[in-house]
Amino acid sequence: MTVPARDQMSIVIVGHVDYGKSTVVGRLFADTGSLPEGKLEAVRKECARTGKPFEYAFLLDALSDEQDQGITIDTARSFFKTAKRDYIIIDAPGHIEFLKNMISGAARAEAAVLVIDAKEGIRENSRRHGYLLSMLGVRKIVVAVNKMDLVNRDKAHFRKIESDFRSFLKSIGSPDPEQFIPISAITGENLSNPSDQMLWYRGPTLLSALDQFEKAPAKGDRPLRFPVQAIYKFAAEGDDRRIVAGRIESGRVKVGDRVVFSPSNKSSVIKNIEAFNAPTRHTIEAGWSTGFTLTEEIYITRGELMTHETAPPLVSTRFRANMIWLGKKPFEKNKDYKLKIHTQAVSVRLIEINKLVDATSSGEQGTRPFVGRHDVADVTVETRQPIAFDDISQGEATARFVVVDGYDIAGGGIIIAAEKDNQENFREEARLRDFHWIKGGVTAAERGRRFGHPAALVMFVGKTGVGKHRLARAVEKTLFESGRAAYMLDGTNVLLGVDSDMIWAQSTQQELVRRFAEVAHLLLDAGLLVVSTTNAIGLADVASVQALIPDFPVLTVEIRGEGGISSADMHLTGQETELDSAQKVTDLLTSRQILQ
Amino acid sequence: MDNLDQLEQQSVYIFREAFRHFERLCMLWSIGKDSTVLLWLARKAFFGHVPFPLVHIDTSYKLPEMITYRDKLALEYKLTMIVGQNADAIKAGRTFPATQHLPDGHPDKVSRLECCGLLKKDALANTLNGVWPRQKLNLKTGRYELDPDRAPYHGVIVGARADEEGSRSKERYFSPRDKNSAWDIGEQPPEFWNQFKTDFAPGTHVRIHPLLDWTELHIWEYIKRENIPTVSLYYDQGSGTRYRSLGCGPCQAPIQSQAKNVDQIIDELKSGKLKNIAERSGRLQDGKHGLEELRREGYM
Numbered sequence: 001m002t003v004p005a006r007d008q009m010s011i012v013i014v015g016h017v018d019y020g021k022s023t024v025v026g027r028l029f030a031d032t033g034s035l036p037e038g039k040l041e042a043v044r045k046e047c048a049r050t051g052k053p054f055e056y057a058f059l060l061d062a063l064s065d066e067q068d069q070g071i072t073i074d075t076a077r078s079f080f081k082t083a084k085r086d087y088i089i090i091d092a093p094g095h096i097e098f099l100k101n102m103i104s105g106a107a108r109a110e111a112a113v114l115v116i117d118a119k120e121g122i123r124e125n126s127r128r129h130g131y132l133l134s135m136l137g138v139r140k141i142v143v144a145v146n147k148m149d150l151v152n153r154d155k156a157h158f159r160k161i162e163s164d165f166r167s168f169l170k171s172i173g174s175p176d177p178e179q180f181i182p183i184s185a186i187t188g189e190n191l192s193n194p195s196d197q198m199l200w201y202r203g204p205t206l207l208s209a210l211d212q213f214e215k216a217p218a219k220g221d222r223p224l225r226f227p228v229q230a231i232y233k234f235a236a237e238g239d240d241r242r243i244v245a246g247r248i249e250s251g252r253v254k255v256g257d258r259v260v261f262s263p264s265n266k267s268s269v270i271k272n273i274e275a276f277n278a279p280t281r282h283t284i285e286a287g288w289s290t291g292f293t294l295t296e297e298i299y300i301t302r303g304e305l306m307t308h309e310t311a312p313p314l315v316s317t318r319f320r321a322n323m324i325w326l327g328k329k330p331f332e333k334n335k336d337y338k339l340k341i342h343t344q345a346v347s348v349r350l351i352e353i354n355k356l357v358d359a360t361s362s363g364e365q366g367t368r369p370f371v372g373r374h375d376v377a378d379v380t381v382e383t384r385q386p387i388a389f390d391d392i393s394q395g396e397a398t399a400r401f402v403v404v405d406g407y408d409i410a411g412g413g414i415i416i417a418a419e420k421d422n423q424e425n426f427r428e429e430a431r432l433r434d435f436h437w438i439k440g441g442v443t444a445a446e447r448g449r450r451f452g453h454p455a456a457l458v459m460f461v462g463k464t465g466v467g468k469h470r471l472a473r474a475v476e477k478t479l480f481e482s483g484r485a486a487y488m489l490d491g492t493n494v495l496l497g498v499d500s501d502m503i504w505a506q507s508t509q510q511e512l513v514r515r516f517a518e519v520a521h522l523l524l525d526a527g528l529l530v531v532s533t534t535n536a537i538g539l540a541d542v543a544s545v546q547a548l549i550p551d552f553p554v555l556t557v558e559i560r561g562e563g564g565i566s567s568a569d570m571h572l573t574g575q576e577t578e579l580d581s582a583q584k585v586t587d588l589l590t591s592r593q594i595l596q
Numbered sequence: 597m598d599n600l601d602q603l604e605q606q607s608v609y610i611f612r613e614a615f616r617h618f619e620r621l622c623m624l625w626s627i628g629k630d631s632t633v634l635l636w637l638a639r640k641a642f643f644g645h646v647p648f649p650l651v652h653i654d655t656s657y658k659l660p661e662m663i664t665y666r667d668k669l670a671l672e673y674k675l676t677m678i679v680g681q682n683a684d685a686i687k688a689g690r691t692f693p694a695t696q697h698l699p700d701g702h703p704d705k706v707s708r709l710e711c712c713g714l715l716k717k718d719a720l721a722n723t724l725n726g727v728w729p730r731q732k733l734n735l736k737t738g739r740y741e742l743d744p745d746r747a748p749y750h751g752v753i754v755g756a757r758a759d760e761e762g763s764r765s766k767e768r769y770f771s772p773r774d775k776n777s778a779w780d781i782g783e784q785p786p787e788f789w790n791q792f793k794t795d796f797a798p799g800t801h802v803r804i805h806p807l808l809d810w811t812e813l814h815i816w817e818y819i820k821r822e823n824i825p826t827v828s829l830y831y832d833q834g835s836g837t838r839y840r841s842l843g844c845g846p847c848q849a850p851i852q853s854q855a856k857n858v859d860q861i862i863d864e865l866k867s868g869k870l871k872n873i874a875e876r877s878g879r880l881q882d883g884k885h886g887l888e889e890l891r892r893e894g895y896m
Contacts (some may be wrong), residue, residue: 247605
């Protein structure tokens with residue numbers, strides 16, 4: 001039998017430059033006997049040769065770049081062992097210019113040591129680090145007040161730093177650190193051995209404080225959160241499994257469970273839990289990168305969140321978040337960025353800066369129209385399509401996001417709350433409808449195979465008289481003649497029948513849109529390619545139509561004589577021939593993988 | 597869920613992110629223990645399949661057993677196996693072994709490190725970008741044929757571990773490389789939680805490291821748990837020595853060890869006998885800064 005692998009914990013050491021982080025780490029390495037043989041001697045020799053006094057910090061300087069600049073530039077990872085467990089130690093750089101490296105390290109740490117210089121006291125960067133650890137979700141924090149030898153190992157001095165920093169952390173809602181420990185890394189006091197010169201301190205050493213941290217409990221008892229990472233069908237060697245792959249971020253799920261997917265509201269039942277070279281399982285919980293086959297094949301895509309029906313996630317296009325910006329160019333309004341949250345990626349815009357948090361004091365700062373580099377801010381953003389997520393009190397992986405500017409991750413944050421958008425009521429209606437939808441005996445996948453394509457809605461929009469009806473007819477005809485199941489839905493027909501009870505003076509645009517979308521939804525459920533044309537419903541209503549039809553693709557074709565940028569999926573001038581227009585729509589459907 | 601399970605889950609997650617975001621994805625397979633564990637993890641991630649090519653850089657100085665083992669596994673697992681080589685340098689004798697006999701200071705003499713630069717770094721860069729020809733294993737005949745596909749790879753999965761050697765501890769899970777395969781250590785983008793760098797400018801590529809958090813001991817414990825086949829060079833065959841890290845024949849030295857199987861290697865690692873010897877100590881090209889310089893320029 002294999003002896004169980006040793007417990008492992010990743011910790012990050014953060015602190016301003018020159019506060020002695022590298023010395024702390026070097027000491028921990030040397031004291032726990034975790035250095036390769038000869039390393040200590042080699043560094044001592046190198047120091048003697050160059051005339052520099054020996055420092056434990058030199059042990060970590062594996063890179064010439066660092067030695068040249070005298071600062072740790074990246075989250076160097078190394079390992080040390082205690083009797084209790086192995087530690088992956090991430091020595092995050094303290095220099096503000098390397099904040100993104102500090103974040104990369106801290107974002108994957110389970111616990112943190114925040115180093116404060118006893119002589120310098122609490123500075124801007126210590127506050128920023130405290131704030132970031134809190135935002136990044138590091139809950140286990142020990143504060144090491146270093147260089148106590150330079151302040152006469154004074155108890156009152158230490159207690160003052162402790163109480164000031166505790167009240168700062170409290171003011172920003174950060175968890176209270178487990179321990180404040182007075183240390184001197186250079187003389188090795190209170191790191192692995194208790195100091196005999198600070199007898200007033202009776203708490204643990206740094207090493208035993210780390211050993212006292214317990215691993216976070218598994219998240220198996222929380223609601224199920226399974227972001228869809230991919231749908232695999234490899235088809236090689238007769239493997240016809242269609243596997244929904246991903247990692248369970250919280251909760252558990254078992255074979256036979258009914259599961260729902262957000263934002264599409266689709267549902268199915270877990271058939272099998274799939275794995276390679278592993279025993280069969282009937283239940284699986286948080287932490288596992290796994291895959292499922294479903295009893296009913298449904299069209300779902302990456303970025304959807306699989307949950308149980310009883311605890312669905314939030315779905316919206318707007319949310320409020322705390323974030324840090326690291327990009328060279330600022331985060332601005334009226335510009336498109338890419339938002340990545342769990343496995344979802346979607347276009348996003350900055351709508352409002354609610355608050356800029358200033359790290360130089362614990363207070364707030366006046367507003368600015370943008371979020372600049374290294375700024376920490378409370379913002380409201382809006383995504384182009386609705387996404388499924390949680391707020392940070394309900395989830396972690398499903399509440400954390402990054403913003404990509406160009407090719408690089410430029411910022412990241414946590415969602416505090418969903419904000420209302422105009423489609424909220426429709427979305428609620430659709431969710432209730434879809435979760436309780438009575439399915440017939442023919443599945444969507446079976447219809448798709450018969451018709452040769454999935455269902456989709458193509459909406460022609462534009463002013464009265466631009467030729468929407470003519471082109472929609474042409475598209476319907478072309479699709480039908482090439483063997484597709486197409487149907488033209490003219491808004492007038494909905495008005496004549498379904499809307500005939502509406503009293504015009506009292507009817508609202510909202511109700512018109514709702515009825516139109518519900519009719520379209522029935523046709524889509526029948527597996528058709530629906531080509532719609534209506535004067536009553538324009539581009540401004542598309543988001544509402546999408547909210548009511550979350551389970552099928554909705555594409556828009558705007559017909560408008562004049563040029564300019566259209567927010568529709570396709571823009572026609574109305575001058576194109578019917579044949580040409582039909583070809584363009586076919587190409588659009590092909591590019592969205594609706595037609596082959 | 598134990599520690600090995602946790603490492604496995606994270607590696608699988610990284611594999612799937614890489615497969616999703618890089619249409620031109622490949623994985624480097626050095627035939628060593630780490631990249632063979634990597635291959636196994638790919639099969640875990642993709643439910644028994646390996647949906648991208650494996651690339652091996654053949655310096656022509658690899659021990660014959662490694663090549664035999666490579667082709668055997670490639671045929672058995674039905675891998676898309678690509679081999680690249682600096683054929684010109686090998687043919688012209690511009691290698692360390694071929695010029696070893698020349699006196700020091702001779703203009704034609706090639707040092708160990710220069711040899712790594714030519715046969716590994718240059719061969720790798722030119723195989724990845726498709727400038728040099730690639731050989732592909734025909735799974736029906738078992739022979740290598742010229743691969744008509746010369747398109748560059750934009751995502752390259754490698755088996756580097758942070759604990760292995762200094763400069764590797766600076767890698768991210770997804771580390772960008774520029775047009776010249778160079779690595780700007782100081783200007784790497786941030787990596788928040790499990791959001792990785794998956795957008796890249798034309799001409800650049802991203803190195804992906806699913807094994808970054810694994811240690812040498814984890815690798816062996818996992819080989820044991822999963823019963824992964826490995827080359828016999830890692831085990832003492834009666835000479836009282838074995839290889840701990842595999843490279844080219846002329847530039848590697850075995851270590852003193854009588855570990856004859858996976859269990860004994862695990863015991864040896866746990867006993868602390870090797871604690872004070874760097875894993876790559878038998879790799880004779882590793883100098884103080886040499887390896888890091890090579891890595892910055894694109895060596896793996």
